[in-house]
Structures are given as C-alpha cells and as structure tokens.
Amino acid sequence: xxxxxxxxxxxxxxxxxxxxxxxxxxxxxxxxxxxxxxxxxxxxxxxxxxxxxxxxxxxxxxxxxxxxxxxxxxxxxxxxxxxxxxxxxxxxxxxxxxxxxxxxxxxxxxxxxxxxxxxxxxxxxxxxxxxxxxxxxxxxxxxxxxxxxxxxxxxxxxxxxxxxxxxxxxxxxxxxxxxxxxxxxxxxxxxxxxxxxxxxxxxxxxxxxxxxxxxxxxxxxxxxxxxxxxxxxxxxxxxxxxxxxxxxxxxxxxxxxxxxxxxxxxxxxxxxxxxxxxxxxxxxxxxxxxxxxxxxxxxxxxxxxxxxxxxxxxxxxxxxxxxxxxxxxxxxxxxxxxxxxxxxxxxxxxxxxxxxxxxxxxxxxxxxxxxxxxxxxxxxxxxxxxxxxxxxxxxxxxxxxxxxxxxxxxxxxxxxxxxxxxxxxxxxxxxxxxxxxxxxx
Numbered sequence: 357x358x359x360x361x362x363x364x365x366x367x368x369x370x371x372x373x374x375x376x377x378x379x380x381x382x383x384x385x386x387x388x389x390x391x392x393x394x395x396x397x398x399x400x401x402x403x404x405x406x407x408x409x410x411x412x413x414x415x416x417x418x419x420x421x422x423x424x425x426x427x428x429x430x431x432x433x434x435x436x437x438x439x440x441x442x443x444x445x446x447x448x449x450x451x452x453x454x455x456x457x458x459x460x461x462x463x464x465x466x467x468x469x470x471x472x473x474x475x476x477x478x479x480x481x482x483x484x485x486x487x488x489x490x491x492x493x494x495x496x497x498x499x500x501x502x503x504x505x506x507x508x509x510x511x512x513x514x515x516x517x518x519x520x521x522x523x524x525x526x527x528x529x530x531x532x533x534x535x536x537x538x539x540x541x542x543x544x545x546x547x548x549x550x551x552x553x554x555x556x557x558x559x560x561x562x563x564x565x566x567x568x569x570x571x572x573x574x575x576x577x578x579x580x581x582x583x584x585x586x587x588x589x590x591x592x593x594x595x596x597x598x599x600x601x602x603x604x605x606x607x608x609x610x611x612x613x614x615x616x617x618x619x620x621x622x623x624x625x626x627x628x629x630x631x632x633x634x635x636x637x638x639x640x641x642x643x644x645x646x647x648x649x650x651x652x653x654x655x656x657x658x659x660x661x662x663x664x665x666x667x668x669x670x671x672x673x674x675x676x677x678x679x680x681x682x683x684x685x686x687x688x689x690x691x692x693x694x695x696x697x698x699x700x701x702x703x704x705x706x707x708x709x710x711x712x713x714x715x716x717x718x719x720x721x722x723x724x725x726x727x728x729x730x731x732x733x734x735x736x737x738x739x740x741x742x743x744x745x746x747x748x749x750x751x752x753x754x755x756x757x758x759x760x761x762x763x764x765x766x767x768x769x770x771x772x773x774x775x776x777x778x779x780x781x782x783x784x785x786x787x788x789x790x791x792x793x794x795x796x797x
Contacts, residue, residue, distance in 0.1 A: 413736065416733075418733075418736050418737060418740055419740055419743070421736065421739045421740070421743070421750050421751060422750070424436050424437075424748075425437075429453065429454035430443055430445075430446040430448055430453070431443065431446070431448055431451055431453075431454060431769060431771050432451075432769050432771040432772045432773065432776060434446070434748055436748065439746070440746070441743065441746050441747060441748040442746060442747050442748065442772075442776045442779070442780055443748045443769075444747070444748065444749040444766040444767055444768070444780070445748050445749055445750045445767060446767055446769065447609075447640060447641035447767060448641075448644070448769055448771075449612055449613055449641055449642050449698055449723050449767070449768070449769055449770065450612055450618070450642050450644075450684075450688060450694045450695070450698060450769070450770050451694065451769055451770050451771035452642070452643070452644035452684040452687060452688070452694075453644040453645075454644075455644065455683075455684070455687065457683050457687060458644050458680050458683045458684050458687070459680075460683075461679040461680055461682065461683035462676040462677070462679050462680040462683075463676075464679065465485060465675035465676050465678065465679035465680075466675060466676050468675070469483055469485070469675035470675065471674065471675070471676065472671065472674055472675075473671060473672040473673075473674065473675060474671070475671065475672070476667075476668055476669060476670060476671055476672060477661075477667070477668075477672040478661075478662075478667075478668050481671060481672035482672065483672070483675060483678070485675060485678040485679055485682065486504060486672060486673065486678055488682060489504060489678050489681055489682045489685070490502040490503060490504055490649070492682060492685050492686075493637070493649055493651055493685065494651050496619060496685060496689065497619065497620065497622070497629050497635055497651050498619070498622065498628075498629035498630065499629055499630060499635065499651050499652055499653065500652065500653050500654040500657065501651070501652070501653075501654055501657040501658075502649045502650065502651035502652075502657060503649060503650050503651075503657050503660050503661050503664075503667060504639075504647055504648070504649050504672075504673050504678070505647060505648045505649065505650070505666055505667060505670070505673070506646075506647050506648075506670055506671065506672070506673050507646070507647060507648060508535070508608060508637075508638030508639070508640055508647065508648035509534070509535040509648075510535075510648065510666050510670075511535070511636055511638070511647075511648030511649065511650060511666070512533065512535035512536050512538075512539045512606065512636060512648075513535050513538050513539045513542060513666065514539070514542075514664050514665055514666025514667065515539065515604075515634065515636065515650050515660065515664065515666075516536065516539025516540060516542070516543055516573070516575070516604070517538075517539045517541075517542030517543045518543075518660070518663065518664045518665060518666070519543075519573075519656075519660075520543040520545045520571060520573055521543060521544055521545060522544040522545060523545075523569060523570045523571075524543070524545040524546070524569050524570055524571040524572065524573065525545060525546050525547075525548070525565055525566070525568070525569040525571075525572045525573070526540045526543065526545045526546070526547045526548070526572075526573045526575065527547075527548055527549075527550055527558060527561055527562070527572065527573070527574050527575070527601075528540060528547065528548075528549055528550070528574075528575040528576075529549065529550060529552055529553065529575065529576050529577065529580075529587070530549040530550060530551055530552050531552045531577075531580050531582065531583065532549070532575060532576075532577065532606075533577065533581065533606060533608070536575050536606065545569075545573075546565075546569070548561060548565070552580075552583075553585065553587050553588070555588060555591045555592065555595065558574065558592070558595060559595055562595060562598075562599040562601065563599075566599045566600070566601070571601075571602065572599065572600075572601035572602065573601065573602045573603075573604060574592060574595070574596050574601050574602065574603045574604070575604045575605075575606070576589075576592055576603075576604075576605055576606070577605065577606040577607075577608070577609070577610070578605055578606065578607040578608075578609065578610025578611070578614060578620055578621035579607075579608075579609040579610040579613065579614065579621075579722040579723075579724060580609075580724075581608065581609045581724060581765075582724075582726065582752060582756070582757055582763075582765065583717050583718050583719060583724070583726060584716075584717070584718070584719030584720070584722045584723075584724030584725050584726060585717075585718040585719055585720060585722070586610070586614070586621065586624070586720065586721055586722060587621075589605070589621050589622070589624075589625045589627060589632075590625055590627055593627065593631050593632065596633075597631070602633040602634065603631075603632050603633050603634070604632075604633065604634035604635075604636060605621060605632050605634070605635055605636065606636045606637075607620045607621065607635060607636060607637040608636070608637060608638040608641065609641065609722065609723070609724055610624070610722070611637045611638075611641070611642055611643075612641065612642020612643065612688055612695070613642065613695070613698065613722060613723050614721070614722070615695070616692065616695065616696075617688075617689070617692045617695060618642065618688055618692065618694075618695040620635075620637075624721075630653075632652075633652055633653070633656070634650055634651075634652050634656065635650065635651040635652060636648065636649070636650055636651075637649050637651070639673075639677065639681045642684070642688065643680075643681040643684045643685060643688075644680055644681065644683075644684040645677040645678075645680040645681040645684065646673075646677050647673045647677055647678075647681070694770045695770070697770040698723055698768060698769065698770040701768050701769070701770065701772045701774075701777060702722065702723050702725065702768040704774065704777050705725055705766065705768060705772075705777050705780075705781065706719065706720070706725055708777065708778065708781040709725065709727065709781055709784070712781060712784075712785040713785075714727055714781075714784065714785060714788065715727065715728040716728070717763070723767060723768040723769075724765065724766070724767060724768075725765075725766045725768065726752070726763040726764065726765050726766070727763055727764045727766065727784065727788075728761070728762075728763045729751075729762050729763055729764065729788075729791075730760050730761065730762060731760070731762060732751075732753040732754060732762045734762070734791050734792075735751035735752075735753055735762035735763060735764060736751055736753070737791060738751070738764060738787055738788065738791055739751045739764060741787045741790075741791070742764075742783065742784065742787060745783050745787070747780055747783060747784075749764050749765070749766055750764070750765065751763070751764055751765075752764075752765050764784075766780075
C-alpha cells in the first residue's frame with residue numbers, strides 16, 4: 357500500500373511550508389465562517405417564516421386580524437378604522453375599563469403621586485395605594501395578604517421561577533398559559549404536564565414521582581383562556597393535600613367572573629380559599645388596569661416581597677394603574693349585579709350557538725366561548741368575514757392552540773346586549789355555513 361506522504365516527497369521544504377500555510381488558512385476560513393442568519397435579525401429563519409405567512413395572507417386578500425388600532429374604549433363595541441363594531445375581543449368582562457369612577461380614580465392618583473412611582477417598592481417606590489389594593493384583593497379572595505406585580509405574565513414567571521428549584525417537581529395542566537410554562541423553565545425544577553383537567557392522570561403522576569422530590573407544585577387555571585372550561589377544583593385540592601403538595605390557581609380569567617359575587621373559582625365551588633396555596637390573578641381584566649398579583653398566606657407573601665426578582669428588581673406598579681384596580685374592586689363589591697349580568701349574557705351566547713349547531717368545544721360557565729373551526733385559513737377567513745359585517749372577534753391558530761384546532765374566541769362582557777348577541781350568533785352561523793366549518797355533525 358502506497359504511503360500518502362510519498363506524493364509530497366518531490367516538494368521542497370519551502371514548498372511544503374507554503375502548502376501547509378495554505379491548508380491551514382483554508383481550514384481557518386472554513387471554521388471561522390458564520391452564516392449571516394446567526395447575526396442578522398432580518399435573516400432569522402423564524403422571521404422569514406413570519407414574512408412568508410404574511411405574504412400568504414396578502415395573496416389571498418386576508419387582512420391581518422392582529423394589531424388593529426382601536427380608537428376608543430373597548431367595551432361591547434369598539435371603533436376600528438372609523439367603523440363601529442360589536443366587540444368580542446376584549447377582557448373588559450365587567451365593563452369597568454372606561455367606567456367614570458375608575459378613570460377618575462386614576463386621574464386623582466396621577467395628580468397626587470405622578471405618572472410613576474419612580475423606583476422599586478423596597479427602595480422608595482412604596483405608596484399607600486399599593487398596600488390598600490393588596491389588602492383589598494386579599495380580603496376579597498379570603499386569604500392573608502397579596503403582592504402586586506407590574507405584569508400578569510411576569511407574575512407567573514417570577515413566582516414559579518423563584519419559589520421552586522432543581523430539587524422540586526412541577527405538575528401543570530397541558531393547556532396552561534405560556535407564562536406558567538416559562539416559569540417552570542426558569543425554576544429549573546422537573547416539569548411534567550398532565551392531560552387537560554385530568555385528575556386521574558395527575559394522581560398517577562403524584563403516586564409515581566412525589567417521593568423523589570422535596571417540594572411539588574400543582575398548577576391549574578380557574579378558567580382556561582383558549583377553551584373557556586373550568587377545572588374540578590375540589591378534586592385538585594384533595595390530591596394536593598393527600599400528597600403534601602402546593603396548589604397554584606391562575607385566576608386571570610375567573611376572578612370577577614365566577615361565583616355569585618365574582619370572587620372566582622373558590623366561590624364557584626364553595627370551598628375555603630385558604631386550602632389553595634397560591635392564588636394568581638391579573639389586573640387587566642375584571643380589575644380594569646394592568647399588572648398581576650399573588651395572594652396567599654402571610655409567609656409566602658412576605659417572602660416574595662423580600663426576595664422575588666420580578667418584584668424587588670422591578671419598578672412598582674404605577675399610581676394610576678393601582679388606583680384604577682382599587683376603584684374597580686370597590687365597584688365590583690358594590691355592584692355584584694354586573695357579575696350576574698355577565699353570567700346571563702354568556703349563557704345566552706352559549707345556548708344560541710349550540711342551538712345553531714356550532715361547536716363551542718368544552719366551554720361552560722365562563723365568559724370565554726370558542727367557536728371551533730379547525731383549519732387555520734378558514735378561521736382567518738371567518739374573522740375577516742365577520743369584521744366586514746360589523747363584528748370584531750379574533751382567531752386563535754397554531755402554535756397558540758394545537759394543529760387543526762383553530763378557533764374564534766369570543767370574550768363576553770356584562771355590557772353586551774341581548775340584541776348584539778342574537779345578531780352575532782345569526783351572522784356567525786351564516787358565515788360558517790358559507791365556509792363549511794365549525795358546525796357539529
């Protein structure tokens with residue numbers, strides 16, 4: 357067998373040095389080459405995919421249903437591009453965003469405290485309004501205390517990420533909000549999802565894994581925002597107590613909505629709120645503002661206030677937002693008929709939709725009602741068709757929901773009228789029939 361080095365024997369030492377230098381240069385150039393998509397945002401493959409999707413919509417003359425500019429208060433109606441529409445794309449469940457007393461409270465807070473508290477609360481951003489709202493929320497729920505965060509999404513991320521670690525286990529519903537999933541990732545704990553609202557599978561996972569970990573957290577939601585259904589809270593409490601775990605309930609879409617007085621899923625089921633360890637909620641829906649909170653026992657609230665990165669390293673919630681939520685909470689307590697009205701309107705929409713044979717998925721008893729379409733493109737078409745007929749409702753498509761589970765998501769408000777709901781369901785049924793989607797067989 358010929359020695360490969362023999363082919364270089366005829367070269368001089370200088371020639372060999374030149375050849376080696378060339379080979380090393382080529383190797384260096386090859387190894388140092390970095391594709392431009394690794395350092396140019398406009399060449400990100402994910403960004404190019406987004407542009408392809410946008411171009412596809414334009415090709416088929418489908419308007420982008422997102423980022424529409426609303427020209428006033430989003431209530432039962434809204435104004436977009438000068439057109440007034442019946443509005444089902446707002447979290448303003450009780451009609452308190454834009455309520456004169458809520459707006460006035462925000463204005464007075466600005467006059468007294470300015471537009472920002474200008475610091476994190478542990479440093480020098482603490483205001484009496486913060487404490488008043490925290491105590492008000494805790495009393496309304498029925499627990500010791502609460503802590504405010506500047507963003508609902510960040511509330512879940514920082515709380516879950518901070519309270520649990522690599523020696524712990526988090527069991528979360530498969531349809532949990534993105535903020536819960538990211539909180540699990542941040543924590544470093546082992547995170548396992550269980551099938552949606554499936555207490556049997558959760559129990560199996562607890563039996564299989566509980567003994568291997570120090571702390572175990574179970575996370576569910578009061579109302580699931582894509583499906584509008586409600587978990588069996590008493591069963592989850594039973595499981596968490598039997599297996600010595602913590603239970604966290606995200607009430608973003610159930611606070612102010614469930615229960616006779618809008619006190620959420622604990623009132624809905626008539627359970628003692630102290631049997632749940634962590635109550636999470638947002639201020640952007642029934643409380644007509646922006647931010648989030650955790651409510652629970654004194655120990656966990658004190659610990660979060662002194663150590664949670666999303667609290668101590670973040671500015672305090674603004675005076676206007678704090679005052680707005682406080683005023684909304686007070687109105688909710690004074691006018692529980694708003695909750696009753698919301699229940700009546702939501703049930704009317706659900707009953708009429710089912711009577712038309714529309715697929716409302718698993719929604720029941722909440723203010724979130726999906727109309728299941730399946731195909732993404734048909735969901736986008738349907739949203740546009742309704743917009744052209746004076747109804748504003750947005751589609752939910754993959755990856756926000758599973759493949760072939762695209763839907764329109766209707767948010768109900770206590771300010772919707774019977775006539776608006778009846779007109780909407782009639783229009784919706786006609787549009788779906790034309791598109792051939794969303795009707796149960």
